[in-house]
Amino acid sequence: MADTVETAPDMRTEIAGIRMKNPVMVASGTFGYGPEYADLVDLNRLGAIVVKGICAEPWGGNDVPRMVEVRGGLLNAIGLQGPGVDGFVKTYMPFLRQFDTPVLVNIWGRDEAEYEEVAARFDDVPGIAGLELNISCPNIKEGGIAFGTDLTMASDLIRRVRKRTRLPLIPKLAPNVPHVGRFAKAAQEAGADAISLINTLPAMVIDIETRRPVLANKVGGLSGPAVHPVAVKQVWEAAQAVSIPIIGMGGIETAEDALEFVIAGATAVAVGTANFTDPTTVTRVIDGMVTYLKRHGLSSITELVGSIRD
Amino acid sequence: MQIEQAKVKSHTLVGGDYRELVLSAPHTAGAARPGQFVHLRVPRLDGSVLRRPFSIYRARDGQLSILYKTVGRGTEAMEAMAVGDRVDLIGPLGNGFPVEAAGNSPLLVAGGYGVAPLSFLAEELAPTRGTVFIGGGAARDILCVGDFESMGWEVRITTEDGSLGEQGLVTAAVDGWLAAHPDATPVLYACGPEGLLRAVGERGVAASHTAWLSLDKHMGCGIGACLACVQKIRGEDGSVAWKRVCCDGPVFEAAEVEWDG
Structure with a gap:
């Protein structure tokens, strides 16, 4: 019997063994720990959930103000406030396990030992699909970007954490390095299963009346549509340097924004700041990508990955 | 809480730089309690990624209204909103004022x-x-x-x-x-x-x-995810922790608020 029904394009994809029903994830720090958005977004539709950064013990984060809007984006300096490993597992994992959506945990530490400890403690927690290693947060004094902007430190840290976890390990790279391809390659050689990029760009806003920085932390990380072309370039450069999958993010508001990342070489993408603007962004992006694949006669999203032409 | 496509029913200057915006928003209006707020996506505010929070002024018969003062780019853009315009809002948000124990002379x-x-x-x-x-x-x-x-x-x-x-x-x-x-x-x-x-x-x-x-703090998501609008709050055990103004508040009891300085 002839199949006359037009088949929908296959949106399924896989990152380091993590099977996702589509390639659209939410970026760490923009989606809380899951329940916050559950009334507004069907969590079962997401490719994956990446929760806000977790370190070993509860962490208070920075003073306020922690966020300021600028044209085309916002600066945040939350400072990785979080409940710690045990607090997160106890409070949020029972909720997150109800969904048919992989959960990735973004982890960080103030030194190498804490990164290792956090990774090791998540190893036996049921329901966690992978670890995103935050080596690029610009808003804390220790840890974070200090690792992500030094090739040797980044490489050593990934190697050490790699030994402490069986979960897929996905370092999140900083955008503010001269050759992101070198960091991508170093991550791959150190044992990363995939990489994600970009994190926010270090940035600053000054109140000219008071002549003081607007953020209590003085500086913050810029995200939103303003960073999108920067992110596309960094993903494209990283994709040429590695064979492991890439999760592309930075300023996605539309399916078109997401498709640029895929064409540049990203296997999956993540929506961040736009979750604040419009919580339906993720589902809109998924639907728009399907429409694009149909229009271009593509049967699977995987056909588009890295398909950029000269 | 829900995302609602509200419609502008009226938009009037009530004095000085203050305007009242009346929106048809049956779900939010029906569920709203005093002290709760709506998170509006301001139409035609180019390059903006954040919504703007407004306390609910009135809520009845499927309509709600807010009072606002023009203070910056967001509220300037709001001035241009006209009857019939669509406005994307999330609401009602926050915990509102407790009304049960108001006593007889609030x-x-x-x-x-x-x-x-x-x-x-x-x-x-x-x-x-x-x-x-x-x-x-x-x-x-x-x-x-x-x-x-x-x-x-x-x-x-x-x-x-x-x-x-x-x-x-x-x-x-x-x-x-x-x-x-x-x-x-x-x-x-x-x-x-x-x-x-x-x-x-x-x-x-x-x-x-x-x-x-x-309380009023710089707000991001409005629903508790971003941790931007936090305030130090003293718990029953005496420990002080950041609470989210958007969803743990915006209403707090004075004795639990830990002010800076």
Whole structure:
């Protein structure tokens, strides 16, 4: 019997063994720990959930103000406030396990030992699909970007954490390095299963009346549509340097924004700041990508990955 | 909470730089309680990634309204909203004012457009009536007086320039009332700038009166995910932790608020 029904394009994809029903994830720090958005977004539709950064013990984060809007984006300096490993597992994992959506945990530490400890403690927690290693947060004094902007430190840290976890390990790279391809390659050689990029760009806003920085932390990380072309370039450069999958993010508001990342070489993408603007962004992006694949006669999203032409 | 595509029903200048925006939003209006807010996506605000939070002023018959003052880019863009325009909003958000234990002589203390949610509260408290203190810089900053008068509330007005009511800060008028009623045990409700909230809170704590304060902080997501709008709050065990103004508040009891400095 002839199949006359037009088949929908296959949106399924896989990152380091993590099977996702589509390639659209939410970026760490923009989606809380899951329940916050559950009334507004069907969590079962997401490719994956990446929760806000977790370190070993509860962490208070920075003073306020922690966020300021600028044209085309916002600066945040939350400072990785979080409940710690045990607090997160106890409070949020029972909720997150109800969904048919992989959960990735973004982890960080103030030194190498804490990164290792956090990774090791998540190893036996049921329901966690992978670890995103935050080596690029610009808003804390220790840890974070200090690792992500030094090739040797980044490489050593990934190697050490790699030994402490069986979960897929996905370092999140900083955008503010001269050759992101070198960091991508170093991550791959150190044992990363995939990489994600970009994190926010270090940035600053000054109140000219008071002549003081607007953020209590003085500086913050810029995200939103303003960073999108920067992110596309960094993903494209990283994709040429590695064979492991890439999760592309930075300023996605539309399916078109997401498709640029895929064409540049990203296997999956993540929506961040736009979750604040419009919580339906993720589902809109998924639907728009399907429409694009149909229009271009593509049967699977995987056909588009890295398909950029000269 | 829900995302609702609201429709502008009316948009009027109510005095000074203050406007009332009335929206048809049946879900949000039906569920709204005093002290809750809506998170609006301002139409035609190019390059903006954040919504803007507004306390709910009125909610009835499928419509809700907000009172706002033009203070920046977001509110400037709002001025252009016209009848029939679609507005994407999330609401109702936040915990609102507790109304159950208001007592029989509540005191409401408002600064500027902070009076909006207190007018809604007074409606909800009926038939209970009390005294409302409305403060502002000048006569043009004093709003909603008629709302309270029509509900039989005693209205005390203060302006810093003396152009309406008593000259001075609204908290001086509150002090006068408390001194004149040494045996009263009123529950206080306040909404306005942080200085006002702090002053009202200090008076409440000093006199052992319950004082509910509606806080205002730079907000991101509005639903508890981004951790931008946090305030230090003292828990029952005495420990101090950041709480989210958007979803753990915006209303907190004065005794639990840990002010900086």
